[in-house]
Amino acid sequence: MHKLAKIIALMIGLSILPWQAMAEGESVEDNWKSQCAKCHGADGKAKTKAGMKLKLKDYTKAEFQEAFTDEEVFDAIKDGVKKGEKFLMKPYAEKLSDEDINALVVYIRAMGE
Numbered sequence: 744m745h746k747l748a749k750i751i752a753l754m755i756g757l758s759i760l761p762w763q764a765m766a767e768g769e770s771v772e773d774n775w776k777s778q779c780a781k782c783h784g785a786d787g788k789a790k791t792k793a794g795m796k797l798k799l800k801d802y803t804k805a806e807f808q809e810a811f812t813d814e815e816v817f818d819a820i821k822d823g824v825k826k827g828e829k830f831l832m833k834p835y836a837e838k839l840s841d842e843d844i845n846a847l848v849v850y851i852r853a854m855g856e
């Protein structure tokens with residue numbers, strides 16, 4: 744290949760790379776919207792059909808933010824929420840990485856601000 748063509752190809756490659764990286768990883772907002780919003784609501788207020796039926800908590804409220812530690816929020820998402828033997832919310836350990844779950848904890852926290 745011509746030297747100049749090589750340099751141009753390299754430059755194009757480098758400028759495309761970051762965009763590919765961004766498109767691949769789901770952002771925390773995408774995860775919330777696709778995995779959680781159906782029940783907990785896009786805004787975390789749980790004013791959805793499923794959220795009202797399940798009597799879910801409003802994550803924008805101080806009562807919720809004060810009642811749950813970061814660890815409790817993390818564990819609830821990773822291991823699910825059980826009542827006796829029955830899952831109220833299924834675990835997300837297989838669907839989401841610890842990193843994704845941590846990002847969701849921060850995302851939920853931000854709803855209370």
Ligand code: HEC
Nearest residue numbers: 778779781782783793797800816819820824831832835847
């Ligand atoms: C099918 C409906 C549904 C979906 C989807 C869902 N949840 Fe839940 N979630 C629940 C139910 C039901 C509970 C248990 C509420 C209770 O204890 O009364 C719960 C509990 C929780 C809790 C514990 C605190 C609380 O509200 O009691 C957290 C944190 C939570 N969910 C976060 C998430 C996140 C993050 C996602 C997406 C990755 C998600 N949920 C997806 C139904 C859902």
